[in-house]
Amino acid sequence: MTGSALAPLRDRRFRWYFGSRAVDMVGDFMGGIALAFAVLEVSDSPSALGAVLAAHSIPMVAFLLIGGVLADRFGRTLIIQLSNVTAGVTQLAIAALILSGHAEIWQLVVLTAVNGVAAAANQPALAGLLPQLAPKDSLQQANVLNGLLRNIALVFAPALGGALVVTVGAGWAIAINGVTYLVAAALLVPIKLPPPPARADRTGVLKDLRIGWAFFRGTTWLWVIVLAFGVLNALSSGGNGTLGPAYAKASAIGVGGWALIVSAGACGLVLTSLVLLHVPLRRPLLWGMLGCSLHGAPMIALGTTDQLWIVVVAAFAGGAGIEIFGLGWDLAMQEHVPADMLSRVYSYDMLGSFIAIPAGQLAFGPLGAAFGLQHMILAAGVAYFVIALATLASRSVRTMERADATSTTSAPVS
Incomplete structure (x- = not known):
């Protein structure tokens, strides 16, 4: 480095x-x-x-x-x-x-x-x-x-x-x-930052929530991707997290093979992080959602083959892709959301993205039993890939560029 x-x-x-x-x-x-x-x-x-x-x-x-x-x-x-x-x-x-x-x-x-x-x-x-x-x-x-x-x-x-x-x-x-x-x-004690600026119009928690919500719903790239991830996380948690280990145990892949698949995804995360220390993302959401689509690859591979090496390669690509998305998303949020409401907007992002995860975990078990584990894993992977790419139909997602490094959106808060 x-x-x-x-x-x-x-x-x-x-x-x-x-x-x-x-x-x-x-x-x-x-x-x-x-x-x-x-x-x-x-x-x-x-x-x-x-x-x-x-x-x-x-x-x-x-x-x-x-x-x-x-x-x-x-x-x-x-x-x-x-x-x-x-x-x-x-x-x-x-x-x-x-x-x-x-x-x-x-x-x-x-x-x-x-x-x-x-x-x-x-x-x-x-x-x-x-x-x-x-x-x-x-x-x-x-x-x-x-x-x-x-x-x-x-x-x-x-x-x-x-x-x-x-x-x-x-x-x-x-x-x-x-x-x-x-x-x-x-x-964190040695970190000294200016206190949050006093605001005369601050009347309560509910008003702060309304202000954050107004920004969220009025920012197209933001709600488009959060809405997509409400579905994407349900697909991943159900197809990969719930059905993946069950199918691996019942198939030629085995428990040891599943451990290799998980490790390959982690290696993709780490190695991509090292690359991204040097390669700038000028269009963070375009590259981020293209990378995100690769996270469907391990489910597509697992849903179509029992060849372990193919699934391992797909898992590596999926880990690499989701790391690109994570960086692109953080850059978009940090550079295009006013600093004095950044935590609030992140909380709307987290709520929308996380809320459907339990639904995916609960629904895919019965679906796998009814239609077959491998068929449901494949369906989840294909849907994941299509939905991730569909977000690029939004012009605000595919054309967003990095903010000028010298610009700021608001006064810093601690």
């Missing part, structure tokens, strides 16, 4: 942010594995595990919009720190219950739900903070470094979590995750 690729790290504030994200991501991916096995220690029931996982995701989706308003109102670093401290305390409480042998499923559901509320505030705040810390001419590199960090953590942190569960137990692994949340919050 050249010096320009690492330019954002020359800024002291970005280095503190980068360190905080590194600790946070490793702990989060590790803790997810540990929590699953901890629940299964308390109750050897998939239904109990599903209840605990849903207890996190439902409040997270339900409170995303409020989280975006809080981040824009009170400062993104403060909201991230408060949410990390809350998550750290809940994880430590779960760990104490597991280690003491007194844990019950209802307790884990309640504590995980509190963690989900904290995540609802954390995610929009994180999305809005990065462009405040990166120089305008290094915004692409800053986003790529953040994505590269996430992808590397995604490769090894779950394995670390599994190793900790085997060696010291799920309770201690969750306790370590709780500490990582607190450390991540502490690492």
Whole structure:
């Protein structure tokens, strides 16, 4: 990597942010594995595990919009720190219950739900903070470094979590995750940013939500892609996430083959991140949605063949494509949404994109049983490919260009 690729790290504030994200991501991916096995220690029931996982995701989706308003109102670093401290305390409480042998499923559901509320505030705040810390001419590199960090953590942190569960137990692994949340919050303390500007017209949370909604519905490229991803994420979670492992286990691909497919996707993410440190995306949404269409390739391959190498190559291409989309989307949001409402608009994006995921997870099981696993995986992959490309029918999507690196959309907020 050249010096320009690492330019954002020359800024002291970005280095503190980068360190905080590194600790946070490793702990989060590790803790997810540990929590699953901890629940299964308390109750050897998939239904109990599903209840605990849903207890996190439902409040997270339900409170995303409020989280975006809080981040824009009170400062993104403060909201991230408060949410990390809350998550750290809940994880430590779960760990104490597991280690003491007194844990019950209802307790884990309640504590995980509190963690989900904290995540609802954390995610929009994180999305809005990065462009405040990166120089305008290094915004692409800053986003790529953040994505590269996430992808590397995604490769090894779950394995670390599994190793900790085997060696010291799920309770201690969750306790370590709780500490990582607190450390991540502490690492943001040196970051000093101007407070959010006072607004005389600010009358309440509902008005802030209405302002964010007005911008969202009035910005064509924004609602077109969020609407598409409401469907795309349902297709991916159902066709790939739910039916993919089931078909692999029942076919010649096997469990080991499925692990290779997942690893190939992760390799596509990481290697594409390295390339994007040097290759500028002048039309972020055009290239982003072209890349997004490749994420349908592994489902199309899995739906048409049992040849493992073909599916592995398709998974690599899918990982590479979705990484291009992730960068293009962040650049479009950060450069074309006013800074003082960025977290709110990100929260509308997240809500629209995430809300249909449970529907895909629930619907594709019965559909696969009725019409065949491979047929439904193929149908999901083809639909994914077509819908992703269909967004390019919108002129605002295919023609958007990067903003002038010297321009700003609004006064910075913290």
